[in-house]
Amino acid sequence: MTKRRALIIGGSAGSLDVLLKVLPELNPNVQFPIIVVVHRKQGMDSLLTDLLSYRTVLKVKEAEEKEPILNGNIYIAPSDYHLLIERDFTFSLDYSEKVNYSRPSIDVTFQSAAEAYHDGLVCLLLSGSNADGVNGLITNNLFGGISLAQEPSSAQVSYMPEQAILRTNVNILKIEEMPAYINSIS
């Protein structure tokens, strides 16, 4: 069986700009799903989905509970729920305690995705002012996935990628390098 692949992008303060730059450059035939988990204010869900839709020909939609995860779609984690991935590659939502003061928490999605995708998973952590996502990258590495972090000097808020670099093994990418890297995932 060929391995299932997925790319998950996590970010907080300063990550939206990166997404807006990277998404337009993505290959329209990507053969894996892209799942985006960004911290933001409650109630801005459709706004973010619309905003990102304008920047890519790929289908952008909010992740819905029990929805099968399809290649070539960009899924946005809804605000105020944790987003988890089931073994049958469907989404689950969870309204449990915040993790790292965050819901959705990047750690929660990275960790549950690592358990589902194993070495097929690629996790990218962008700009942000807390360390949510770093534990998830550690788990991802444990399962043989690939962990990436935005180059801190290119980040509006460097703390999040810096923590990733300090605490685990990651490949470091500048914003301009991200599209080519993502397009080469196969």
Added chain:
Amino acid sequence: MPYSGAISDEQTEILINDVLEHHGYDFTGYSRASLKRRISRLYNLDKHLSFAEFRYKTLNDAVYFKHFVEGITVNVTEMFRDPSFYKVLREHILPSLNTYPFIRIWLAGCSTGEEVYSMAILLEELNLLNKSLIYATDINPSVLEKAGQGMFPLSQMKSYSENYIAAGGKRDFSSYYSANYSLAKFDPDLKNKMIFSTHNLVSDHSFNEFQLILCRNVLIYFDRSLQFNVLQLFDQSLENLCYLALGSKETIEFSPISSRYKRVGTEKIWRKTST
């Protein structure tokens, strides 16, 4: 805690099985990713030395088992969560129920009661509380005990008050509670029309007929087939032309009951249109 997978998939299944066979609680239809995360979290929090110890206590220690159920169910809740939803209840749904001589409301999965008090406040302001009865149920007896006390953290009141106003509330929210150290104790009059009782949506039956059923942020924890069973239970418990409301990310679409329901507006509220 770098990794939540202290418990493996196989161990999760073993526990689910044990709990079903020895305690009669059926978690087999729960979504695994979240359930496993809760079980792993509990295992870490309680600092078990081995899975064998965790399993033994869950099986044999009644006090620990109670704690287990509390720990693996998610009890997070708020007052007037999703204000736009409560606004529709206030402006459309509840006033339309005024034609009934008596209004029975079922809040399934009510957790610690924040939703129940929000509902009672709406009914009170619409002058409907006197002829209403709110049945508030949950699988977890400990949260119901809390709900019955009607005391919520004072630190939350600012945010609840904002929700209340956004949901169309016109009064001074603080008139509904008195501050008691770090707690806000809600007006006991609101409680007169509440009945708290344990009810397991997986295994317990319909127990009355209602004009409004609310079950929010519970179905997300169930797999599709369990969701369908529970929706059928709600269907059996709902009078024709009355309303079913779910959480903001939940739906009756795709379910066998959907053909008999019509969505009301943009909130997750459906009206039963035939039996």
